[in-house]
Amino acid sequence: MTASTFRFEGPSIEQAPAGTALPASRAALRHGPLTTTVPRELVHRAAVAEVMLTDWKRLDDTHFAMAAQWPRSHSFFTPVGVHHDPLIAAETIRQIGALLAHAEFGVPFGHQFLMEELTLTVRPEQVRTGRAPAALDLDVTCTEVRTRGRRLSGLRYETTILREGRPAATGQISFTALAPAVYRRLRPEHVFSAGHRPIPLTAPVAPQSVGRLSPADVVLSPTGDPDRWQLRVDTRHPVLFDHQVDHVPGMVLLEAARQAATAVLHRPSLLPAGLTCAFTKYAELDLPCLIDALHLPRTAPGDPDTVLVTGHQDGHPVFSATVTAAPQD
Incomplete structure (x- = not known):
């Protein structure tokens, strides 16, 4: 396979000035x-x-x-x-x-x-x-x-x-x-200030309840409601926050959907076979984001387990995701 533009030596995205195109x-x-x-x-x-x-x-x-x-x-x-x-x-x-x-x-x-x-x-x-x-x-x-x-x-x-x-x-x-x-113009002005900080890091749910081994990889915090969590935003996570951003990355929201579906179905080894996600607005780092999950009823015998996961901040929808679980081995 011959690449159209294969290797590029230059500044990182953070260092490259706006308007710099690939030479x-x-x-x-x-x-x-x-x-x-x-x-x-x-x-x-x-x-x-x-x-x-x-x-x-x-x-x-x-x-x-x-x-x-x-x-x-x-x-x-x-x-x-x-x-x-x-x-x-x-x-x-x-x-x-x-x-x-x-x-x-x-x-x-x-x-x-x-x-x-x-x-x-x-x-x-x-x-x-x-x-x-x-x-x-x-x-x-x-x-x-x-x-x-x-x-x-x-x-x-x-x-x-x-x-x-x-x-x-x-x-x-x-x-x-x-x-x-x-x-x-689209973003709140304060997110560009030096004092912009995420909300304090909240405690994780038990890792095994959401299919994780390490608490560091858990993106849900308990709220007292078994089907509702607060999004746990750890901006120090080396993969989910690979570089500095002013909002919660979409992959963090996808992981929240997967973990919420795992918890609702009580299947620590849940394998998502399908995901359908819509992102409504940026998820802000400095506001709590509530994650809700609903196990949807089957429409026919033998249908896979499906969970609807939604995220809200300050009463406004941020994203919704439908997670379809693969059959258990």
Whole structure:
């Protein structure tokens, strides 16, 4: 696979001035058959270890072939029994959008992305962990390309993740790209001040009740209601808060949905086979976010367990997610 723009040596997203685009003169630097990750800046990661994508190629105006790798073990996306964590698939698909925006559609570093919708379907039999990292091929189609003038303003894309030629997961994401000036107008002024601080870190629920081993990876705090929690926001977490941000990342909300579904179903080894998420507004770091979960009734015998999870801040909806559990082994 020959990448359109493969390696980039330059400042990080935090260091790059607004308006800096990926230089075409640094495109397509290759090292024969060797494998490496794509530049971390292109997928909005600070740590190279958190980059899942390894290569990409433009096939036509809206169709791309990509490659990725999932490690056998990960500090946060830990295996669920004998399966890769499905949320690593969600993170892989999220990274695709950032890469395409910067490297293929010319969005400068310094722009902000607002995720609007995410759907994910996983085939459990194809995401089992093996004796080596999972080598993946990704088929990506952009189904909606929104522009303002000559610049990308939003994107919707569909991804099929293939493992040894067989579909392992499919997903779709839509997002809006915001120029720095537009982003600043949309956000409360105080979030840009030096004194902006998140709410104090709250105590976690018991890790085993939400499918976790370490309290540090728990994103829910008890409220006294068995089906309601406060979002636990630990901005020191090295994966969920890989770099400094002024709001709660979407992946934290996805993890909250997974943990809430795990708690409601009393299934510590719950494997999400499906996720459907809508993000209404930014989740602020300095306001409590309440997470509610409802086990939805089955419409027919044999239907999978499904949980509706919602998040609210100051009485306003932040996100909603439907988590569909894979059948228990």
